[in-house]
Amino acid sequence: MTTTVPDVTDQYPTRQDEAPRVIPRQDPVVQGTAEQGPLDAETLRGFDERGYLTIEKLISDEELRLFREELHRMAHDPTVKADERTVVEAKSQEVRSIFDIHRSNEVFRRIAEDPRVVERARQILGSEVYIHQSRINYKPGFVGKDFTWHSDFETWHAEDGMPAPRAVSISISLTDNYSFNGPLMIMPGSHKHYISAAGGTPEDNFKQSLVMQGAGVPDPDTLTEFADRFGIDVLEGPAGGAIMFDSNCMHASNGNVTPYSRSNVFIVYNSVENTPVEPFAAPAPRPAFLGSRDFTPVGG
């Protein structure tokens, strides 16, 4: 590559061709250096290779207790429940996700701007960062639903106009993650390959239609190749710990029939040098609580 014309050349086309295809990642994964800290060279190298890192204990027991109380309080607050940024399950009328928590809630704003989180994000992305999206996820016991395999970046590129995968997510665990309560699964190394999804619904593609939950969903054949090639890491770990992962990681989670619920705080940091343009495969950008248009750097 020599020159790229901004806002014209799409390095990560998707939902355009009839068949899916795999494109090598065009951008580096880690853009900062070990000297910057707080992550050491080995951790950065691991993140580059696998596309994620785990933090055994990110927040104190007191913070954990506070976050849980706040989650519980919000999930039962009629105003929060009625807010368009809250996802309520139709059948049970229980709260599943609350978006935009770094703006709507003081407790979660603080952790989203906390140096423990922001400095790691800055180091990985090699620049100042802003928050593209934030939410609390709550996966109940007994009836917790699965999330099928996807790259967040594919959606953010197609629907929010994020140019490159220069974004990193952090998931802070508010409950213990066991192999059996629907934990995060990542295909390590998959973040270096971009699945350009098929456009529309292909004809005679019975297998694909089985898992098609919406546009941009990767096809089963490519997912099988990826799983055989990269394997699947099951991210167990205690409450109070965290996982940071690249925006283009292929990830998923199974449902949860056990009594143990799973909840986490999820914050997406994007480089201020990677702010969204017009969506690459959608008529209009999604609402700001899904893809922020406020690019103010966080963490002062």
Place this chain on the structure above:
Amino acid sequence: MTTTVPDVTDQYPTRQDEAPRVIPRQDPVVQGTAEQGPLDAETLRGFDERGYLTIEKLISDEELRLFREELHRMAHDPTVKADERTVVEAKSQEVRSIFDIHRSNEVFRRIAEDPRVVERARQILGSEVYIHQSRINYKPGFVGKDFTWHSDFETWHAEDGMPAPRAVSISISLTDNYSFNGPLMIMPGSHKHYISAAGGTPEDNFKQSLVMQGAGVPDPDTLTEFADRFGIDVLEGPAGGAIMFDSNCMHASNGNVTPYSRSNVFIVYNSVENTPVEPFAAPAPRPAFLGSRDFTPVGG
């Protein structure tokens, strides 16, 4: 206990009272001795304590290949697919379970009568055994469904008239069981406690209705107590291995969004001294392919 009156006293009442309750198991778990073989004293003790045992390699690689071929052949045989003993998923038209395989198929009849399996079952149950039920289970990748927590014995008692939990199941793995493709989960030790399920649908029991998938389903509060008390074992293991578990084990499996399918051969052995009578909580017995009325001992 001194005397019991056959066919009158129900030691394991269920689906009768308004509220669920837990009854201590009335019968021993292991009724044979180590001297009989092939299981040694430690394995028997483990089965007594946990309610299950695992066999790293039960069948040869050649048998595994043969069983898989036979499963594939049957799943695509129009006659098998049309049989009332075959469960076909409505949406995908794919075969999920084929019952009564020890009667309908020569390959699976042989393994069901094989000394490697039958002698272990005899030793655990301390008597001659017959086959109460057999089936192949096929859980596909991407869209594999969960099975919520249950004791098989509760169903067999209520609907088939099996008097006591003197039955053991073997699940022979035809595919690798990973923590992530919806493997069998067991609450170890739960088999010594019988959950007498509530009858009908309790009023104002919102939580219960969430998971109620049919009569006899354990209630969430008792399941939570059980999980906290017994823990949850996730039974990973290679294809060709097997799991034997007590009929009253509390067990379940999560769904499967990974590309890796799960299939197994499942055979239930019941003691010939525990043959079914009239159902304890159903108007009529289920069909013979679900609860056999042929009590001929297997294994000669």
